[in-house]
Amino acid sequence: ELCIGCGRCEEACPVGLQVHSFIVKAGEKKLKQETYKMRAGRxxxxxxxxxxxGSPIVLGEIPGVVAVVGCSNYPRGGADVAEICTEFANRRYIVVTSGCSAMSAGMCRNEEGKTPYEAFxxxxxxGGIINVGSCVANSHIAGAAIKIANIFAKRNLRANYEEIADYIYNRVGAVGVAWGAYSQKAAAIASGFWRLGxxxxxxxxxxxxRRMLLGRADHEEDWYVYDARTGEKVYVGPAPEHLFYAAETKEEAMVIIAKLCMRPNDTFKGRAIKLTHYIDLHKRLYGTxxxxxxxxxxxxxxxxxxxxDEIAKILEAKEWKETVIPDPTLLPRMIRKKKE
Structure with a gap:
C-alpha cells in the first residue's frame, strides 16, 4: 500500500533484482480487481x-479552503491525502482536490466502506470535498480565490493583479497542499499560487x-500592514507565516494547514474558530x-x-498586548484615509 512505483528499490538492490517488477506481479490480480468511487472533475x-x-471565508467563519493537489510522489502512500481531506472536511473547511491527489483521495475507504467523495x-x-479535475484544473482553484475578490469585494480584474493578490493574501484563508509534488509543473503551479498570496x-x-519561502515570526517588523481605514501601520502577527513550506509528516502538514489559514482580516469570531482548530490539532498530534x-x-x-482560562495564562506569561483588527492592505494606494 505504501509503494508508489518510484522504482528506487531496484536501484538500491545490491544483487540487481527487479524488486518493483516482483511487487507489481505479486499484486497484479488485486490491482485489476480494485474499484473505487471518486467524484468526476467538475x-x-x-x-x-x-x-x-465569499463572505464567510473572508470573515473567517468558514475556517479556510484547503486545496489538496499535485503529483503522487507521497512519502508513505496515498492514504495520507485521504486522511488530510477527511480531517479538514470534518472540521468544515472547504476541501478542493485535483489530479493525482484527487484519485488518491478516492482510493481510501472509511469504516463504513465509503470513500471521502461518498462521505462528504x-x-x-x-464540509465539502470537490474534485475540480485534472492537474491543470488547479487554475479553477486559483480562479475561485480571484472570484472572491471580484464578486464579493468588487475588485476590478483587468490589469489589477497586485490588488487581487493583496486581497487574497490578507483576507482569503486558502492553503494549497501538494503532498506528493515532484515535477517542475507542480513547482510552477505552486509558484502561481504563492504569488497570488x-x-x-x-x-x-x-x-x-531547493526553494522555500519561510517567514520569521520572531521578526516583529515583518508583520505590519496598513489599516486602509486610517493609514496607520498595524501589527497583525505572522498570518500567514510562510508561503512555501515543506512538511516532513502528515501530522506536521495538518497543523501547519490550520495555522496558515489565518488572515489579518479575520473577525474575532473567525479567528476564534481558526485558533480552535489550530490548537486542537496541535494538542492531538503533538501533545502540546x-x-x-x-x-x-x-x-x-x-x-x-x-x-x-488556559490561553489567558499564556498571554499573561508572554506579556501580550492587545492590538486592533485592521482593514488590512500592503498597498499604500489602497488607504482610504491618509494619516494626518
Missing amino acids: GDIQDVEIRNV TGEFTA VPVIVGPHGIKY MPEDIHLFVRTIADVPVTMK
Missing part, C-alpha cells in the same frame, strides 16, 4: 457558489526543489499547546471561549 467554481461562501458533499461549501505546503520530497499562540491573538475576543 471544472470551475460557479459565481453563485462564490456569492454564498460535492458542493463548494463548508496563497501559501503552499509540499511533502518531504518537496525539499528537493502551540508556543506561538500569543502571536495570533489580537484582542481577547479572539480567544476561543472553551480555552479562555
